[in-house]
Each structure stands twice: as C-alpha cells, then as structure tokens.
Amino acid sequence: MSKFNVLKHEIVPEHHLVPVDDEMSVLKKLNITKDNLPKISINDPTIKALEEIHGKLDPGRIIKIIRKSPTAGYYEYYRVIVKSVI
C-alpha cells in the first residue's frame, strides 16, 4: 500500500516552496535576514513530502506555510530549512 502523504492531513497546514528569485522580496517584506526566520528541519516529514514534488531541497531554502488562524482567517508564515534543529 502506498505511503500516506502527510501534506493531506487536516492538521498539517499548506506548505509551499518559495522560489529562489522571490526569497529576497520575502525577507525585505519582513525586514529580517534569513537566520532570523523560524526554522524547519531538513528531515521534517513535510519537507520530505515537498521533495517528492520539487526534487532534493537544500538547507537555506524558504518554505511558505499558510496557516489557518482561529481568530484571523488565513495568514502566511515562513520557515527556513536547516540541517539540524535543537
């Protein structure tokens, strides 16, 4: 039986890969540098699922997450892929 795609689970919000060209505009909008972004491990199951679509992802790529807030509709959240997390 095929393995379940974690991105389809109701508790997992939408994950999108930010194209390299758009990274600068994202960081400029937030007025921060890349290492100030929240992190996500390269071994995270959602990253593995994204790799099925986009091919191998390197640390340093930015992931856009579209969260559903209980109070404020949908909003964007960004995480940067890192090699290891604490």
Added chain:
Amino acid sequence: MKALLWKDTKANIEKIIQNAPCYYGIDYIPGKNVSSGYITTDKSNFEYEVKISSIEEFKKSDKVLLKKKTGLKAIIKIENVRKIDKIPLSDFKLNENLNEIKTFAEGERFVVDYKEKDEASLSNEQKEVMDDAESRGYHIPLSLADKLIKYKKSLPEDKYEKLLKRIDSELKKREIDPYEAVGIIAAQSIGEPGTQMTMRTFHFAGVVEMNVTLGLPRLIEIVDARRIPSTPSMTIYLNDEYKHNEEKVRGLIKNLENTAIIDVADIITDVGEMDLTIKLDKLKSNERLVTLTDILSALEKIKGIIYNQMDDERILVKLQQESFKKLYQTQEQLKSTPIKGVNKISRAIARLDPKEGAWVIYTQGSNLKDVLNMEGVDATRTYTNDIIEVENVLGVEAARNAIYREAENTLSEQGLNVDKRHLMLVSDMMTFSGAVRAVGRQGISGRKSSVLARAAFEITSKHLLKAGLLGEIDPLAGVAENIIVGQPVTLGTGAIDLVYKGNKK
C-alpha cells in the same frame, strides 16, 4: 510554469516507467520553459506526472524510446514518472480552447490561491452581509457572518447598526499595541485559571471507559513537551466504506489491539525436562479471536527453538541449545511475542459518535505511523494526543497545531476561557526552532540569548560562570536584564530610542 500535456498508449507509459530516467522521442516541439508533463490515456483525465529536464531536437539514436515510428520532431529527457490521483483537463489553463487532448498541448496547472478560498467558501447571503458591514465602515471577521445574517433579519435597523458598532469597538479594544509585553500577559492569563484548575482536578478522575489525563497534570505535560505522555490515546476516523459497517469496524479493532502470547495463554516452564509449554486460555483467546494456529505462526519468527503442537490447546517448546539461562530468556521472549495487532496499542473501543453520525475508534496507546497506513482508516483526520509523535510523523507545523489544540481542549474542558491568542503564542514559541521544545529550563527559558535573563531564571551560578569563561556579551535587549542593571525596560515608552542630531553650523 508551463507543462506538456499529451495522450499516450498504456504500452508506451509502461515502457517509460520501466526505463526512467530515459530519453523519449515525440512528434511535437514543446516550448523552451517546459519542465513537467502530464500523460493521459483517455484524453481527459491525467494519471501520470513526469519531470522533464531537457528538450532537444530529434536525431536517431539507440538509447531513445520512440512514441511513434515516423514523424518524430523532438527528444525530451524524462527524469521520473509518478502515478497521481486523476486530474481533469479543466484544471489546466491551455493555450487554445480544447475539450480533449488528441495528441499534444501545452498548459499551465491551475492552482487555487489560498486567499480566494476564504472568499469562495462564502455563500451569497454571507457575502452580502459582509459587504454591507464593510460599506458602513465596520471591519467584521468572516467567522461572524452566519450570526450576522440571523441578527440582520430579527433586529430592527437601528439596533443592528448598534450591534455592528459594538463588535467593531470590541475588536479594536483587543488589539495589541506595538511593544506590548505579550509574553508576560500570556503567562499571567494562562497561569491564573491554572490555579483554579488544581483544586477542581481531584474530583474529575476520567472518562467511564478509558482513562485520559485531564486538567493541570495534562497542561503541565503539554508545556513540558514530554516524550511519552502518561495516557497516549488516538482518535481513529474511518473512511466511507467502514464507518457505517459495524462488522468491518469490529474486524479493524481486532487488528488494532496488540495481543501478545501472555494475553491469551499461560507459559509453563519445566526445569527438569528443560522445556516450556504454552497452554491456551480458552476464555481469553475467544474474546480476542486468537486461535492456536495464530500462535504457531507467531512462533515461526523466533530463532533457536523447536516447537510442536501436543493437542488442540498446548504447544511444547524445546530449546536447540539447552541451558538454564537460555531457558529463562526464551520464556521472557515468548511472553512478549506479538501475535497480532499494532505495536503499542493496548486497547481499542468503537463508539457511535453522535456528532459524526458514524463509528469512531478510540484507542489506549498510540502508534500514528502504522495506523495511518492501515486500510479503512481515514488518514486525513486520524489524530493522536501524543504531541512528540505528531511532530515525528506529520512535522513541526502539525505539532504546533497539536499543542494549540490540546491546550485549548484541556482548558475548555474545565470550563476556563483563555484567549486563544495566548495559547497560539505559547505553541509558536515552543516550535519556532523547528523542533518541539519545553517551556522550562531545558527549553525556551534555558536557551535565551541573554546571559542575565538565563541567570535570573534558574541555576544562576552555572550560567554566569560559563558566560565569564566564554566572554559572552549581553546587549541588554530584554526585560529581565534591564531590571537587573536598573534601566528602563525595552517595552512601551522604554522601547523608543531618541537620537538628537545637533544643528551643524
């Protein structure tokens, strides 16, 4: 991004799948920026997705797979092929209007933007009310749309206007100013109701059928990010085929519950003869639907033993190498040998959920990874209360949602109303580093960047000594460190730096 769409025969697709990555000759010249493709067999639904890495002009070669024998124009390199859930043609924006794909076409996959989703899910009636409120100058959250429709019909015009005004002003009141100390407000707002919880928990032991930790102990468990919660449990939703079929649900439960040999049989050790006897307990085994054959097949996996069936309820187990130590080890090993079921799940109960109108399975013990891949399970909704397990199986974002959900449920079960935003702040803080961290010494507080803030929290001397050895610098950006040195804190008024540039004359 443009994608190449084409119709192909099953035989050709089979060939591509077997040979991928491969070169494929086609009778069409695709555009330059094409990097993916979709293949259909019935002209309207796409079943295969391919990744295209390069497009070249056609020339004869042995390595190239051919779509047709004549009239070939280009070679595409196919990196990989994947079978996907069927996508209809209407999902693509095409160059020309087509009802079906005869041979080739180019198009863009049409993906719905998330912002449209919220709007699109509104009914006309809801939209009308929201637009009406907007035109009067009030900003009302979409979640209130249904209630507004009801009130607009029942209330007179002036009272309705008053209601909108009230909602708007209440919302404005709850806005946070820049540099407000949200963390401390959150800590107080969760802490104060927490004190009331302690007193109430003693009378609230659990649910009738299954024991689940609730109240303050559970809340502490959540913020401490325990590796193993004291009562892990799962809520398993079922797919359409299973959820109304009681017989199938019962079968699934039998496959879920983990049964070891010791649960259905007695193991008798004979030291004199150096052998073990497994004696099946009829009552227990009938309850769990286990037969002697199930045990025999489970024994097959154990090495170093010789076993044979004595009668219809006893199995004699002998050792290949006889020694007392080995005998004892084998006995222990036999006890825990699983016969059937999912590892770690000790009990499962099905209940006809009134909200759902269908069967839902609740379990004691949790194993999300295995259960998600079981047949009959609705994998998109099945859920466990073990946050660390959610993190490992579904990722850090799911863990963040799980922390929020669990904390919210624990508090609301006790009848406590804590503003949702406080819980969201806590769950964001626990997961921003990419892994779930506890709130205490090992987690958030213990890893603050400021030395003085860490020293003010716990184990003062260790932090100060380490900082002195390493020559750490404290920029005095937080609250605790500024109080220690006797400066205004960087909140409210203190957050603003004034720089005076004198007149240069």
